[in-house]
Amino acid sequence: MSGAVLQTEHLTRRFGGLTAVHDVTLEWHVDEIHAVIGTNGAGKSTLINMLSGEITTTSGRIVLHGEDITRWSQPRRARAGIGRSYQRTTIFPEFSVFENCRLSAQAARPRPWALWEAAVSCPHANRIARAALDATGLAAAANRPAGSLSHGARRQLEIAMCLATEPQVLLLDEPMAGMGAEESERMLALLEGLKARHAVLLVEHDMDAVFRVADRITVMVDGQVIASDTPDHIRDSAQVRHAYLGNH
Numbered sequence: 001m002s003g004a005v006l007q008t009e010h011l012t013r014r015f016g017g018l019t020a021v022h023d024v025t026l027e028w029h030v031d032e033i034h035a036v037i038g039t040n041g042a043g044k045s046t047l048i049n050m051l052s053g054e055i056t057t058t059s060g061r062i063v064l065h066g067e068d069i070t071r072w073s074q075p076r077r078a079r080a081g082i083g084r085s086y087q088r089t090t091i092f093p094e095f096s097v098f099e100n101c102r103l104s105a106q107a108a109r110p111r112p113w114a115l116w117e118a119a120v121s122c123p124h125a126n127r128i129a130r131a132a133l134d135a136t137g138l139a140a141a142a143n144r145p146a147g148s149l150s151h152g153a154r155r156q157l158e159i160a161m162c163l164a165t166e167p168q169v170l171l172l173d174e175p176m177a178g179m180g181a182e183e184s185e186r187m188l189a190l191l192e193g194l195k196a197r198h199a200v201l202l203v204e205h206d207m208d209a210v211f212r213v214a215d216r217i218t219v220m221v222d223g224q225v226i227a228s229d230t231p232d233h234i235r236d237s238a239q240v241r242h243a244y245l246g247n248h
Contacts, residue, residue, distance in 0.1 A: 004029055004063075005199040006051070006082070006169045011060035013046055020046040022223045024060070028169060028199040033191060035202040035210045038220035044203045045087075047220070048171050051201070052084045053077045064169070083167030085158045087174045093147025097138055097157055100146050101129035104164035132163040136190055152183025156190065169199045176206050188213050211235065219243070 004027035011024040021043040028034050036044050049055045051062060053074035062070045069077055092100050105125040133139045136156045141149065146157060155175055162170060175191070176184050184206065191213050194200060204210050210217065211231045218228040221243045227234055234240055 005065060006201075007063045008047075008051070009061040009063065011047070011050060011062065012058045013050055013055065014058045020223050021050065024220075024223075024225055026218060026225070026228065028201055030168075030197065030199050031195055032215045033195050033200045033202055033213055034216045034218065035204060035214035036218045036220060037204070037207070037210060041222075042220040043223035044220060045173065046223075048084065048173055048201065048203060051169075052082060052171055078165060078167075081166070081168035082171065083162040083165050083169065084171035085155075085162050085173060085175060087177060091146045091154055091157055091161070093145065095146055096143050097146050097149070097160075098129055098133065098142040100157060101132045101160050101164045102126060104161040105129050105132075105166075107165070128164050128166065132160040135163055135193070136160040137186065150183070152179050152186060155179065155183075155187065159190065159194075163194075167198065169201070170194060171201045173203050174205060175202070176204060176209055184209060 007027040009025055011021060012019065013021045024047065026034070036047065038044050046055070050057050053072060053076070057070055060070075061068055064077070064080060064082065069080065072080070092103070095103070102125050105128040106122060130139070133142055136159055138153065138156055138160055141153065146154070149157060159170075159172070159175065172191075176187050179187065188209060191200065191202065195215075202210070202214065214231055216228065217231055217234045219226050219234060219240050226243060227237050227240050229237070
């Protein structure tokens, strides 16, 4: 697994008698979008929640840059470079687009000793926030109230807020949910641009989008990985077609 930014080793999570994720060994690299697909209940969200630190593991390991982070808290993982977005948008609608990003940057790098400095004047947070908006195509909307954005732009803002924490790994949970065709195209272009500097885990139900943008696809069924390969190999897999994509 050399070269992996993030990896799991025999990762398992049980909830009482239910095994939500079973013996999952995967890895994520910079310059690669690694999609995880599966039907509802396949274990995708549980996997992301374990990687981000929102829930603990039952057994197995999570390794970031060669360091075991399995028992690290969610805030510690975020500070170490794991960023994530959620299925539901988590923006501050009454604040401006820029302020949403600035707050994310300040949360990632708090400066409690700078008692004389107004939060809005922090040069580091402001620089990171502007860079995040530039990267996501939202610079022109910086001064707009976040609540006035379209659904697709809100999803872009959520990714911008994630980028403002300066992550090395992006865990993106259904970033295209509810989008129209034009908004989905913008998101796909954004994802393509992000992978050059980040390891990207993408959970998405839009199979057309997944097969267009993913470099590697992992298929989960009942908490287990049944296949993990290039899109072409996944598309041609009889096991995958039977279990998830359908026999047509």
